[in-house]
Amino acid sequence: MRIVHSIAETRAALLELRAQNRTVGLVPTMGALHEGHLSLVRAARAQCDAVVATIFVNPTQFGPNEDFSKYPRTFEQDCELLDRERVDLLFAPDAQEMYPAGASTFVEVEGVGDRLDGVSRPGHFRGVATVVAKLFHIVGPDRAFFGQKDAAQVAVLRRMVRDLNFPLEIVVCATVREADGLALSSRNRYLSADERVQALILRRALGEIQARAAEGERESSLLIETGLQVLAMEPYVRLDYLKVVDLDTLEDVRDTRNGALVAVAAWVGATRLIDNVVLPPR
Numbered sequence: 516m517r518i519v520h521s522i523a524e525t526r527a528a529l530l531e532l533r534a535q536n537r538t539v540g541l542v543p544t545m546g547a548l549h550e551g552h553l554s555l556v557r558a559a560r561a562q563c564d565a566v567v568a569t570i571f572v573n574p575t576q577f578g579p580n581e582d583f584s585k586y587p588r589t590f591e592q593d594c595e596l597l598d599r600e601r602v603d604l605l606f607a608p609d610a611q612e613m614y615p616a617g618a619s620t621f622v623e624v625e626g627v628g629d630r631l632d633g634v635s636r637p638g639h640f641r642g643v644a645t646v647v648a649k650l651f652h653i654v655g656p657d658r659a660f661f662g663q664k665d666a667a668q669v670a671v672l673r674r675m676v677r678d679l680n681f682p683l684e685i686v687v688c689a690t691v692r693e694a695d696g697l698a699l700s701s702r703n704r705y706l707s708a709d710e711r712v713q714a715l716i717l718r719r720a721l722g723e724i725q726a727r728a729a730e731g732e733r734e735s736s737l738l739i740e741t742g743l744q745v746l747a748m749e750p751y752v753r754l755d756y757l758k759v760v761d762l763d764t765l766e767d768v769r770d771t772r773n774g775a776l777v778a779v780a781a782w783v784g785a786t787r788l789i790d791n792v793v794l795p796p797r
Contacts, residue, residue, distance in 0.1 A: 516598040518605045522653050525606045529567075529654060532603070537564035540686075541656035543647060546570040547587035547701035548596050551691040555660040556600045558688050565603045567654050574610055575621070576642030587701055606654070613649060622648045624671045624678070630765035631667040631778055632789070635755050640671045647672055651681050659683055664690040664698050666776055666791045670765050690790075692718070698790045705786040714783045716749035720757070721792045724777050728794050733770040735759035738777070746781070755780035755787065762793065772797060 519525050532539060540559030544552050559566045570593055577583035590607070597605055621641050627633075628640035651659065661669050669687050676685060691699045696718035697711070706714060720742040727741050742757050757779045761768050768775050774796040780789045 538657045541659040551699040570607045573646040710784045720745040753782040
């Protein structure tokens with residue numbers, strides 16, 4: 516695996532790959548890699564000739580009271596994992612490389628980017644869209660791979676790709692979970708042993724909603740009520756939102772006849788976690 520830190524080096528390496536007529540898959544990450552990230556790498560390896568991964572803890576997607584300074588950074592371990600997965604190129608820039616002095620241009624996806632986490636974390640999706648647009652521009656991948664756990668982010672990026680005519684396909688891979696159902700997240704390492712148990716309530720709430728939907732319930736308000744009843748069983752978990760929304764626009768939907776995304780975000784102790792499930796059309 517070749518490791519590069521500058522945009523110029525990355526573009527030179529991509530020119531070499533393109534000269535060999537190799538399709539390129541991109542896996543953007545903020546490091547602190549886990550099996551969820553590695554599943555994206557494996558999907559990229561299966562679908563593309565060459566795999567480019569990135570590690571960059573993007574400061575513009577963190578709010579002033581969020582965890583940027585303490586976000587886990589495990590670069591050497593991450594490199595070992597990516598090398599083991601036969602990643603061809605790792606781009607690991609610093610903030611000065613991605614945001615030169617005086618940078619004042621941002622990408623904002625209005626509407627979609629103002630919903631779900633866009634409400635709870637103002638400016639978050641602007642930071643995400645900006646850095647991912649930069650990575651798309653630098654790498655020029657044929658496909659870019661993201662996890663279903665970040666469904667709201669996926670909706671924002673799909674709209675950005677459409678609106679800005681990026682010539683690539685976004686591939687969404689299934690959420691990877693622990694054996695007990697907890698969605699893998701780099702932030703899980705913040706949880707104490709007790710909080711780790713408490714966090715399971717998110718998956719239980721989503722599972723109850725899925726079960727009720729499978730029984731034929733379509734009204735979003737009743738499905739949300741089901742989830743809230745489950746979440747109330749864990750008083751140490753503080754709910755941010757539980758929503759039933761359109762997969763593409765993230766707007767609330769009254770019923771799930773055409774399919775829907777059920778998304779939840781909550782604080783477990785001081786750690787904010789997200790999860791979701793997709794309800795199929797009925």
